[in-house]
Amino acid sequence: MTLPQKHFKETKRLITLVGKKAITNWIIKDGYFAEQYVLPPCFKVETFNLKKKAYYIVKTQGTRVKFNVETFELNNIAFPKSQLTERTFGIINPKIYHDIVWHMKNEWSLILDHIFHKDIKIFPYSFPIPITSKNEKELGNLRAGRMIYEFIEMAENDLVAESHKFKYILKTDIKNFYPSIYTHSIAWALHGKNCGRDDKNTYALLGTKLDKLFQSANDGCTNGIPIGPVVSDLVSEIILAAVDRETSKELKKNRIKFIGARFKDDYRILCNSKTDAQMIIKILQVQLRQFNLYLNEEKSSIKSLPEGLYRIWTLDYHKFSLRNRSKIDFKTFENTLLAV
Numbered sequence: 001m002t003l004p005q006k007h008f009k010e011t012k013r014l015i016t017l018v019g020k021k022a023i024t025n026w027i028i029k030d031g032y033f034a035e036q037y038v039l040p041p042c043f044k045v046e047t048f049n050l051k052k053k054a055y056y057i058v059k060t061q062g063t064r065v066k067f068n069v070e071t072f073e074l075n076n077i078a079f080p081k082s083q084l085t086e087r088t089f090g091i092i093n094p095k096i097y098h099d100i101v102w103h104m105k106n107e108w109s110l111i112l113d114h115i116f117h118k119d120i121k122i123f124p125y126s127f128p129i130p131i132t133s134k135n136e137k138e139l140g141n142l143r144a145g146r147m148i149y150e151f152i153e154m155a156e157n158d159l160v161a162e163s164h165k166f167k168y169i170l171k172t173d174i175k176n177f178y179p180s181i182y183t184h185s186i187a188w189a190l191h192g193k194n195c196g197r198d199d200k201n202t203y204a205l206l207g208t209k210l211d212k213l214f215q216s217a218n219d220g221c222t223n224g225i226p227i228g229p230v231v232s233d234l235v236s237e238i239i240l241a242a243v244d245r246e247t248s249k250e251l252k253k254n255r256i257k258f259i260g261a262r263f264k265d266d267y268r269i270l271c272n273s274k275t276d277a278q279m280i281i282k283i284l285q286v287q288l289r290q291f292n293l294y295l296n297e298e299k300s301s302i303k304s305l306p307e308g309l310y311r312i313w314t315l316d317y318h319k320f321s322l323r324n325r326s327k328i329d330f331k332t333f334e335n336t337l338l339a340v
Helices: 003-017 020-029 094-106 108-115 148-165 184-191 193-198 206-217 230-253 274-289 314-318 330-339
Strands: 059-061 064-066 075-080 086-091 122-124 168-173 259-263 266-271 301-304
Touching (some): 003 122, 003 148, 003 259, 020 094, 094 108, 094 206, 094 230, 108 184, 108 230, 148 259, 148 266, 168 274, 184 193, 184 206, 230 259, 230 274, 274 301
Parallel strands (some): 122 259
Antiparallel strands (some): 059 064, 075 086, 168 266, 168 301, 259 266
């Protein structure tokens, strides 16, 4: 078993140990605003409880089915990313957010079985709920502790440890991912395209309910989901789990030996030849197109190992490193800060 596969199985084991009530409470309160490593901690949910019933109910009148959900504009908040650009996060109307969580809770087993399907061989490091082996059966407070740092350290370290078995690394990501997600594709991923389309007016399936709610949260738009809320992260994992599963099946059919890891929309795949890497990227593109998603050509590369494992930009910072200093005087600190 490879290290990414062990991580995948351990994540599944840890989340199944946590009670559904604890997970739901965390999603509805701690997951409402964006993660604090990207959004300054200026917002906090004090009270937000899950009700016994959803605000918006699917109603049947004779042969007609109605799922009337109010339409709201997404509340966006922007923070500077650089001197010229901003990073924008979306805040979902609380009633809509409540119902998304309410429906997810009712079919939590379906979501977990889908995200952790046995046929997935491109292993994600971006499960958005903070679970750790140090505190089994409990959840942490910050998603960042499980996500961004874990990807940088664990995912890359795991691939480095496995890289001696391979000759090339493929790196790629999805272009404009969250704004490109097609809300209908939530049902396609969970239930298959045919079932998802057949249920688009009856709302018997979780996927079609989520489709309607995410549309209503974003002024009726079918393109794009909010960046920031944990329910968006869960939906992105649902969609990409379907992509990874089908990609894994196709790679198995073509007898391509590989080890794959993914953090959100960012892929790293080890393989043994440029031909294999080109085949992998083609198969991945085909599967993404099924969900109206596309790879970012500018951020796609095939590199030989070990060159492809190193981040070249770290060399620029190494000469200013204070890592091995036991004491730092103010002038040294100031010069280092200015240099960086």
